[in-house]
Amino acid sequence: MAVIRDVMPAFELLQPNSITEAQKLLEHHGQEAWVLAGGLDSFDWLKDRIKKPQAVVDLSGIEELKGVRATGDGIEIGAMTTLTEVVNNPIIRQKYGLLAQAAELVASPQIRNQGTLGGNVSQDARCWYYRAGWPCYRAGGNICYADTPESRNREHAILHADRCVAVNQSDSAPALIALDAKFVMRTPKGERVVDAEDYFIGPNIDITRLHILRPGDLLTAIRLPSAWADAKFYFEKIRDRNSWDFPLLNVASAMMVSGNRIERIRVAVNAVAARPLRLKAVEDAVRGKSPSATTGEMAGALAVHGAVPLQFNAYKIPLMRNLVKRAIGGVEEARWAS
Amino acid sequence: MDTARVAAEVLGMPWDKCEIVWGNTAHSMPWSSQQDGSQTTHAHTRANYAAGLDAKRKLQEIAARELGGAPEAYDVGNGRVYHRGNPAQGITFAKAAERAVALGGKYDGHEVSPQVNSMTKASSQALAGQGLMGVAKDELPYKGSTWSFAAAFAEVEVDLETGQYTILDYLPVADVGTVLHPRSLGAQLHGGGIQGFGHARTQNIVYDPHYGKLVSRRLYQNKPPTILDMPLEMQWDALNTPDPQNPVGSKGIGETAALVGSAAVLCAIENAIGNRCVVRTPVTPERILEALETEGKRPILLTTYA
Numbered sequence: 326m327a328v329i330r331d332v333m334p335a336f337e338l339l340q341p342n343s344i345t346e347a348q349k350l351l352e353h354h355g356q357e358a359w360v361l362a363g364g365l366d367s368f369d370w371l372k373d374r375i376k377k378p379q380a381v382v383d384l385s386g387i388e389e390l391k392g393v394r395a396t397g398d399g400i401e402i403g404a405m406t407t408l409t410e411v412v413n414n415p416i417i418r419q420k421y422g423l424l425a426q427a428a429e430l431v432a433s434p435q436i437r438n439q440g441t442l443g444g445n446v447s448q449d450a451r452c453w454y455y456r457a458g459w460p461c462y463r464a465g466g467n468i469c470y471a472d473t474p475e476s477r478n479r480e481h482a483i484l485h486a487d488r489c490v491a492v493n494q495s496d497s498a499p500a501l502i503a504l505d506a507k508f509v510m511r512t513p514k515g516e517r518v519v520d521a522e523d524y525f526i527g528p529n530i531d532i533t534r535l536h537i538l539r540p541g542d543l544l545t546a547i548r549l550p551s552a553w554a555d556a557k558f559y560f561e562k563i564r565d566r567n568s569w570d571f572p573l574l575n576v577a578s579a580m581m582v583s584g585n586r587i588e589r590i591r592v593a594v595n596a597v598a599a600r601p602l603r604l605k606a607v608e609d610a611v612r613g614k615s616p617s618a619t620t621g622e623m624a625g626a627l628a629v630h631g632a633v634p635l636q637f638n639a640y641k642i643p644l645m646r647n648l649v650k651r652a653i654g655g656v657e658e659a660r661w662a663s
Numbered sequence: 664m665d666t667a668r669v670a671a672e673v674l675g676m677p678w679d680k681c682e683i684v685w686g687n688t689a690h691s692m693p694w695s696s697q698q699d700g701s702q703t704t705h706a707h708t709r710a711n712y713a714a715g716l717d718a719k720r721k722l723q724e725i726a727a728r729e730l731g732g733a734p735e736a737y738d739v740g741n742g743r744v745y746h747r748g749n750p751a752q753g754i755t756f757a758k759a760a761e762r763a764v765a766l767g768g769k770y771d772g773h774e775v776s777p778q779v780n781s782m783t784k785a786s787s788q789a790l791a792g793q794g795l796m797g798v799a800k801d802e803l804p805y806k807g808s809t810w811s812f813a814a815a816f817a818e819v820e821v822d823l824e825t826g827q828y829t830i831l832d833y834l835p836v837a838d839v840g841t842v843l844h845p846r847s848l849g850a851q852l853h854g855g856g857i858q859g860f861g862h863a864r865t866q867n868i869v870y871d872p873h874y875g876k877l878v879s880r881r882l883y884q885n886k887p888p889t890i891l892d893m894p895l896e897m898q899w900d901a902l903n904t905p906d907p908q909n910p911v912g913s914k915g916i917g918e919t920a921a922l923v924g925s926a927a928v929l930c931a932i933e934n935a936i937g938n939r940c941v942v943r944t945p946v947t948p949e950r951i952l953e954a955l956e957t958e959g960k961r962p963i964l965l966t967t968y969a
Binding site: 433477573 | 824825826827864865869870871872873874876878879880883884886888889890891892945947948949950952953956
């Protein structure tokens with residue numbers, strides 16, 4: 326039979342309309358199942374004919390996965406809520422503005438209209454070697470094409486690399502970590518809730534996935550506790566162009582300040598490692614200090630401790646240092662030298 | 664399309680009464696010259712001028728045959744060919760076309776100058792007999808070569824801690840001879856400039872040198888500029904100095920607009936940070952950051968790729 330190269334590989338399309346049904350289908354098809362949320366990540370893989378799942382479980386018909394609901398302590402955002410809905414939601418804008426800021430910086434308006442919050446946090450690595458279908462570690466092979474003296478790796482990792490040097494480029498992930506979000510999953514064993522930072526894993530845990538979902542698992546919702554509502558927030562994303570771009574680096578912080586002292590703080594960065602990093606050492610070091618440029622500088626230097634650049638991504642070290650500084654001390658206006 | 668205005672002007676025909684039929688072999692229309700090398704306006708205005716003059720000459724000859732006198736005594740305007748001394752004495756273009764068909768030969772396209780391109784010849788034969796036809800080879804005088812020039816000014820604001828920069832203002836000024844169509848020229852100057860911004864800032868064709876494979880395969884990897892990367896306002900200007908090599912004094916703009924856009928942004932960055940980070944494009948945030956971090960001492964070419 327002729328090989329057709331310009332269309333997606335054939336798969337069985339499954340369209341459940343409840344979480345229970347979806348989870349059962351995922352469990353039944355196991356390794357052969359593919360979860361389809363907004364499709365922005367999925368269709369790249371499928372149209373390139375690099376990933377060829379037997380069954381695609383389309384979540385778009387499951388109403389209980391959509392929308393923002395109030396809970397006893399904060400809010401719950403369905404995993405299939407679009408990024409545009411997240412950006413426009415009045416409660417998120419008013420109380421959890423950090424997430425609204427982060428979501429609004431994702432890609433382009435068209436992509437935010439279609440892309441979902443669950444998809445954004447669960448997206449796969451964008452390493453251009455891996456994405457082109459090269460048989461690397463992450464793809465099940467035994468080499469990293471992005472980590473050789475000649476590799477083109479400006480977007481790759483400076484921290485916690487382990488054979489694979491790909492990074493997580495989600496914009497919403499660091500904001501959710503800073504907000505101490507809880508990720509709700511439906512697994513074969515029932516509901517499972519984890520802290521945002523524990524949803525993501527590095528290559529030392531599993532080199533083929535960026536998150537903890539295993540075959541049969543489904544991310545259903547993300548909960549934001551009220552503990553960080555109305556905190557002082559900072560989000561910044563550095564990218565080559567101002568629309569339709571992944572981050573070279575991003576930073577998110579949530580701070581509770583009292584009497585010019587940082588009482589509580591959470592800081593996270595992304596696109597420096599295979600998982601978004603919560604900077605606990607920085608949080609511990611700045612707690613009790615004033616949210617000033619001096620504190621920020623100390624925090625920035627501490628944040629990049631242990632960073633190891635590849636051939637073309639050394640800039641990420643000063644960039645991370647400066648972004649962490651800003652996330653704590655704010656942006657200083659430049660002064661004219663003369 | 665605006666280059667056809669020249670033929671309309673030669674024939675004194677109001678522009679809103681003109682119908683432009685593009686080169687289309689399905690309608691037996693000939694090819695035009697290629698649109699490249701930023702020479703389109705130069706070449707097409709000359710060709711339209713030559714063909715327009717040929718049509719005018721034929722109209723004058725037909726009027727002289729019909730109404731007497733020398734062809735030179737007649738002029739054209741508003742769809743009529745008329746006597747210069749007595750404008751009431753004349754015939755409509757429609758009537759002249761009818762006479763051209765009756766006369767045949769060169770008047771309705773059955774005979775054309777041996778100088779014209781064989782494609783034009785085939786086309787005129789296919790269309791012959793339908794009306795009066797102007798068809799000619801551009802044999803207008805031409806000395807030297809024709810180049811367009813532009814100078815551009817860009818203002819950028821650079822974030823010294825992240826390497827990101829914003830283009831605040833942009834003003835290209837073109838020397839393209841007589842301005843044929845101001846709005847179209849402005850759009851080309853800005854549109855080309857925006858392309859140039861992309862060359863300067865974000866577009867990059869990246870190969871892995873070991874495997875020889877393209878890795879920036881997609882438009883999210885080799886990044887054209889977006890509307891959010893543009894200055895909020897842009898101006899443009901042109902010298903409007905007629906070029907002696909062209910009957911209407913016009914020259915092309917094309918590539919000049921893109922090149923000057925790229926160069927202006929690079930000069931502005933260099934001026935802003937006083938550094939050599941702009942020796943290769945695109946100048947992405949990391950190049951600026953590395954240049955600032957190392958105060959220009961680090962060999963930039965070894966730490967970035969293009």
